[in-house]
Amino acid sequence: MAPSMREPTYFILLAMAEGARHGYAITSTARELSAGRVRLAAGTLYGALDRLAADGLVEPDGEEVVEGRKRRYYRLTELGRGRLREEVEHLEAKLAASRKVLSAPGSTRVAGRAS
Amino acid sequence: MAPSMREPTYFILLAMAEGARHGYAITSTARELSAGRVRLAAGTLYGALDRLAADGLVEPDGEEVVEGRKRRYYRLTELGRGRLREEVEHLEAKLAASRKVLSAPGSTRVAGRAS
DNA sequence: ACACGATAGGTCGGTTAACGATATATTGGC
């Protein structure tokens, strides 16, 4: 079973789910989607992009130069999209579990605690 | 801003939200709550317990011997419960963001892609 | 002319959670 994604990775993939993006655009999209919570550090972003490409979750989608600045585009693969959807399911399962537990005030001890 | 918890940590805290537990019981409760997904390795469990205690999210709640086996109990602190609730909010925010993005089929490019 | 912030890409070393392996010890079933 693949371990759950960390938050930066999750938002990097999610940012690309809307369409291909170049690195810097991923940073701002992730920031928006997370309501400001996720501010991707350069090391996190480019490291993750290399890793995700090696794992086949994203792939390069060409380069271009806009106003003198090079842009490297990446696109989510079908595998990446599937992995993202899987992650959403885990999120839902986690939430379901927490509702079951946190609704009850609970300070109960597990079976038969003797003094 | 505190970084998001990893899955094992989340389920360790969630297991204790129902009531005080000893280490081994946390392992089985976490396994149940996660529908079998989270199988805590010993190193993960006891390492996390020490770390969480140092951070004030959990605290020791006595020891006892049951059938010749020592049990070390831990309890969730108010801080820990708050941190858990905070994490649930982040989970909800993440889900809201992902629904917004994944509902649309989206293979759009970000503004004005030439060529 | 110069500084600075935003845009755009990248590297590198350090921190830390998680993990598997290993160890100890007891109880109970085969």
Next chain:
DNA sequence: GCCAATATATCGTTAACCGACCTATCGTGT
């Protein structure tokens, strides 16, 4: 006697993330 389950603990490794730093362009303000 051996193994699985119960129970706790340590140790070394891996992997993700992060801050710091570097290069470079463009526009704005001084």
